[in-house]
Amino acid sequence: MSAQAVNRQWRLRAYPSGPLAQADLELHQAAVPAPADGQMLVRVLLVAMDPAIRAFLSPRPGCRPSVALGAPVTGMVLGEVVESRCPGRRSGEIVSGFGAWSDYVVGDDAQFAPVAVDLGAELEAYTHVLGTSGLTAYHGLTAVAALAAGECVLVSAAAGAVGSLAGQMARFLGARRVVGIAGGAAKCRQAMERYGYDACIDYKAVPDLAAALRHALPDGIDVGFENVGGTALQAAVELLRPGARVALCGMVSQYDAAVPPPGPNLWNLVVHGARIQGFRISTTLADRALTRERLARIAGWIAQGRLRYDIDLRLGFDAIPQAFAALSTGRHQGRLVVRIADGGP
Numbered sequence: 001m002s003a004q005a006v007n008r009q010w011r012l013r014a015y016p017s018g019p020l021a022q023a024d025l026e027l028h029q030a031a032v033p034a035p036a037d038g039q040m041l042v043r044v045l046l047v048a049m050d051p052a053i054r055a056f057l058s059p060r061p062g063c064r065p066s067v068a069l070g071a072p073v074t075g076m077v078l079g080e081v082v083e084s085r086c087p088g089r090r091s092g093e094i095v096s097g098f099g100a101w102s103d104y105v106v107g108d109d110a111q112f113a114p115v116a117v118d119l120g121a122e123l124e125a126y127t128h129v130l131g132t133s134g135l136t137a138y139h140g141l142t143a144v145a146a147l148a149a150g151e152c153v154l155v156s157a158a159a160g161a162v163g164s165l166a167g168q169m170a171r172f173l174g175a176r177r178v179v180g181i182a183g184g185a186a187k188c189r190q191a192m193e194r195y196g197y198d199a200c201i202d203y204k205a206v207p208d209l210a211a212a213l214r215h216a217l218p219d220g221i222d223v224g225f226e227n228v229g230g231t232a233l234q235a236a237v238e239l240l241r242p243g244a245r246v247a248l249c250g251m252v253s254q255y256d257a258a259v260p261p262p263g264p265n266l267w268n269l270v271v272h273g274a275r276i277q278g279f280r281i282s283t284t285l286a287d288r289a290l291t292r293e294r295l296a297r298i299a300g301w302i303a304q305g306r307l308r309y310d311i312d313l314r315l316g317f318d319a320i321p322q323a324f325a326a327l328s329t330g331r332h333q334g335r336l337v338v339r340i341a342d343g344g345p
Helices: 123-129 132-144 163-172 184-192 209-216 231-235 269-270 288-303 317-331
Strands: 007-013 025-031 039-049 076-082 094-100 104-108 112-114 152-156 177-182 199-202 223-225 240-248 273-277 311-316 335-339
Touching: 007 273, 007 317, 025 132, 039 094, 076 123, 094 104, 112 335, 123 209, 123 335, 132 163, 132 240, 132 288, 152 163, 152 231, 152 240, 163 177, 163 184, 163 223, 163 288, 177 184, 177 209, 184 199, 184 311, 199 209, 209 231, 223 288, 231 240, 240 269, 311 317
Parallel strands: 152 177, 152 223, 177 199, 223 240, 240 273, 311 335
Antiparallel strands: 007 025, 039 076, 039 104, 039 335, 076 094, 094 112
16 A cells, blocks of 8 residues: 555534534545554445434434544445455455445454355445345344234335335235335335335325324234334334334434424333334344345345345545435435445455
8 A cells, every 4th residue: 555545534523403514524634544453454435324323423322422523424334455464354355344434444353344245246235235224124124023924014214225125025024015104205106116015105295194004004013114213103103003013223303303303102012012122233243144144035035136226326535425415305215325436346
């Protein structure tokens, strides 16, 4: 590596009030870090835009420590090992993990896992359907919600990166009816026509979301896959069947909110013996054999032509702030990913 190489970073200048704005970030240049014993230096190729990153850009406590002012923003990245002092990792290997929005990151084997590029997809797919999006959808439906054949499923953010996969996988796993919630007629059409939902409710167009869901799911909800929270979760809880399970994956409605929205009637959990369980896919990735097994099943659905996925690819390091802002406006399709460097197989 050239001694003149520079490591660009997007650092947090101020905690945002509402959606993240470019003024909340600053572009910083630093020296390329050197790996210590047990570490590897990774050149970042792709940066995934996840709504949950917004929750880390707040001084309020969360599932991860807040990003400190003046520190690089972090999220899921995919890159190529350029120097390894880590046993089992080699130069040229493609890895993914939680890292800074920067050109280069260092980490150990626990932080960066090898990418199973032999599954045969384009590199961007490993940030999405063959990465954390696909694993989140599969884990939420199977390990958390324990979806059984013949059950009725509701998925919020049905046309989003995770929701678009969860709806299809629910069908593959035997669901009897799969209904989605999305924002806008175009996204609802996409959920039904491309991702195979039986029905999709445009929450922006209905005066009573709970009533619209009751019409779409007259037998109630056995499994909820919740990405949004707020009014979507409130409406879903009203329709829970006895023994229902809700896999709580995300709370998009709250990430940009200055004041948390009102919550649902959780008494229905008591009435119906139902269960809501929150989960983060990052806590399961350490089991690499299980991850590999799940990805192989997802890859099989892709190879059969059954599982459809969409990646909204933006180009350039400077595009990261605008790409992340698009998550709040809905002006994107599928998984938002920024390519900042070329490389990989």
